[in-house]
Every structure is written in C-alpha cells, then in structure tokens.
Amino acid sequence: MDYTVLGNAVNVAARMEEFVAGPGDIVIGPGTFESVKNRFTVAQMGQFALKGLSAQVPMYKVLGSISEDQTVYSVRAAAPKNNR
Numbered sequence: 001m002d003y004t005v006l007g008n009a010v011n012v013a014a015r016m017e018e019f020v021a022g023p024g025d026i027v028i029g030p031g032t033f034e035s036v037k038n039r040f041t042v043a044q045m046g047q048f049a050l051k052g053l054s055a056q057v058p059m060y061k062v063l064g065s066i067s068e069d070q071t072v073y074s075v076r077a078a079a080p081k082n083n084r
Contacts, residue, residue, distance in 0.1 A: 013056070041063045
C-alpha cells in the first residue's frame, strides 16, 4: 500500500523539520503546545517565517515530560537553529 498526506499541516511540518528542528529535536507549533503544555517542559525557540505562511509562527522545543507532582509548565528560551 502507498499513502499520501496532503495539506497545510503537512507543509508546515516539513518546513519545521527542514529549517527549525535539529537532529533529535522534537519541535512543535502553537496548536500542539497548547494541547501538551501541562504535560511537557518546552523551550520557546522564537518566531519563524515559514514559506507559504503570511505570519510568523512561534515554535517550541520539547525538553521532557513533567512529572506528576509538578503543577506548572516551564517555557524557556532556546537558541534558534540557523535558518538557511
């Protein structure tokens, strides 16, 4: 079987992988961040202009999960990957 995925989310994910994430990084956008912010510690990477989007998009690097005894999430600043 062959599968094909199309759409804006796929395009944004491909650009995040190519221009934002480094090897071994897990990088998420604002929608995913809102869904997981109470479960994972993340580093805010800044705003990125991605091809095909008119506005810059905030990106977050996942650092690890939050243990059950923690009640707040942490957002730290991270150095952005060099854009090509």
